[in-house]
Amino acid sequence: MSDFVTLELHKDPRGFATLWLSREDKNNAFNAQMIRELVVAIEQLGNDASLRFVLLRARGRHFSAGADLAWMQQSAALDFNTNLDDARQLGELMYALHRLKVPTLAVVQGAAYGGALGLISCCDMAIGADDAQLCLSEVRIGLAPAVISPFVVKAIGERAARRYALTAERFSAERARELGLLAEVYPAAELPAQAEAWIETLLQNSPQALRATKDLLREVDDGELSPALRRYCENAIARIRVSDEGQEGLRAFLEKRPPSWQAKPHKEQQP
Incomplete structure (x- = not known):
């Protein structure tokens, strides 16, 4: 599998792969390079007929803080067509993850803001730590959760999506479980062991x-x-x-x- 700068991709001999977000020093915030690498990684996973399922995880304290501030600053200086190209690349990422042929499980800890909710929503299942905090934060900085919105609405429903997209309120892992975004919530210290239990369950099938x-x-x-x-x-x-x-x-x-x-x-x- 390819070498990446912002990601790690590991294949387990039991027949599944783990895709790690790996910009720990930036709280796994998105930038153009990470989005491009995620598209490439997901294409590789889709072409691997030996895989049973895929885990999406993140190194460090946080799943993802959303968009990288430096990247957003650069984007603000770009014209419409260049911004449209960026949006299309993000759209390709979300749609590719959503249509991946094998089941996908996101494992969420810490902060999951902005586009991170898109990744979680595109996965078939997600579990999280009980202290995780989630937020559709775009309107707070004058933007909109445009590209991820179809997947978020599918995951949590139209009414809840309207509330959290329009208020930019943070909500807890337990609230995410109530909304159906997270299937289960566990004490943070137990999350790795619980992820392994989910792996063992999927391997039975x-x-x-x-x-x-x-x-x-x-x-x-x-x-x-x-x-x-x-x-x-x-x-x-x-x-x-x-x-x-x-x-x-x-x-x-x-x-x-x-x-x-x-x-x-x-x-x-x-x-």
Whole structure:
């Protein structure tokens, strides 16, 4: 996997990858380089057929403080078309993370401001430390959470998104759990161990079924119960029942044994 300056990308031999935000001295704040590197990293992850799922994590005290101040200062001096190019790059990042074929889990600690909420919202699941603080802070500095807004609305609902985007209030991890942005909240000291427990849970599941289920849920979304959607769902279960992993899973269940994908190779220590 490529070398990055603002990120670290580690593949675990058990079959998943962890993408670390790694600008600890800047509280993992976004700049143009980090956005470009995230786009490249997510493309690499999307092309790796061996992956079961991906974790999004951050080094240091904070998940991400949002946009880097120096980068914002530079952006203020740019013309409309150059700012539009920057926005399109951020949009590519959010949409790429959202449509990644494998499940994604964000692990959130400390501050998660501005665009960081976009990353969390684009992941399928997220857990956090109980002392985490979240904020859609853009209006406080004369901006708007434009590119991330579709994903935030999907994650927490339109009414809550209106409140927090218009007030720029900070809200707690527990409030984020109530809104559905975080699935679970844990004491900060327990977060690494709880992340490992989530990893172990996901590793129990069929890699092929994880991908198929993510495709299915993307297709279902919150759409109309149409004849086309019914046919899609019926075909989805028929396809996976006759697949190799579908057959193995059914045999293992009937024979009361673990399926083949639950075999655990030697665990390599993560950096």
